Amino acid sequence: MKKITLNLVLSLLSLVFVTQINATLPVHEAQHDRAAISVDNPWVRSAPPNAPILGAFMEISNHSDSDIKLLSANTKGYKRLELHKTVSQDGMMKMIKQDFMPIPAHGKLTLKPGGWHIMMIQPKKVPKEGDSVVIKLVFDNGLSKTIQAKVRKGRAMDHKKMMHHQH
Ligand SMILES: [Cu+2]
Incomplete structure (x- = not known):
């Protein structure tokens, strides 16, 4: 039971992490230098x-x-x-x-x-x-x-x- 919960938390965390990377990457690239x-x-x-x-x-x-x-x-x-x-x-x-x-x-x-x-x-x-x-x-x-x-x-x-x- 504990292990399942941990896995769930971990996968949720990685989901959030991936979403954030996707959201910030293009912006960050645009900000580099010119912005x-x-x-x-x-x-x-x-x-x-x-x-x-x-x-x-x-x-x-x-x-x-x-x-x-x-x-x-x-x-x-x-x-x-x-x-x-x-x-x-x-x-x-x-x-x-x-x-x-x-x-x-x-x-x-x-x-x-x-x-x-x-x-x-x-x-x-x-x-x-x-x-x-x-x-x-x-x-x-x-x-x-x-x-x-x-x-x-x-x-x-x-x-x-x-x-x-x-x-
Ligand atoms: Cu002048």
């Missing part, structure tokens, strides 16, 4: 057709247990892309080139006007509002992610317009 990083709301601030630079913004989340660095951003049709941070120095806003962007473990870095941003330098052709810009992000540990950023008006500009309309 450690997710990018939300990527966008490029629209600019006049003769603009020498464009700013790209997004939220980069790190779902892994270790800090991750964004090392570079690449896209076609520009002289180069740089990682920038806007800081206030002696009462002036200055853009300072960074070697990398830090995305903390289980945290996120928000790229936005007036802060961290990707600077797209010397476009062959300035994209129009509504266009998509494909940007490849390269992280340390061999991670990389390609995103599509929509070109749209910046919030600062919208805000300025709103202020004008109030008068």
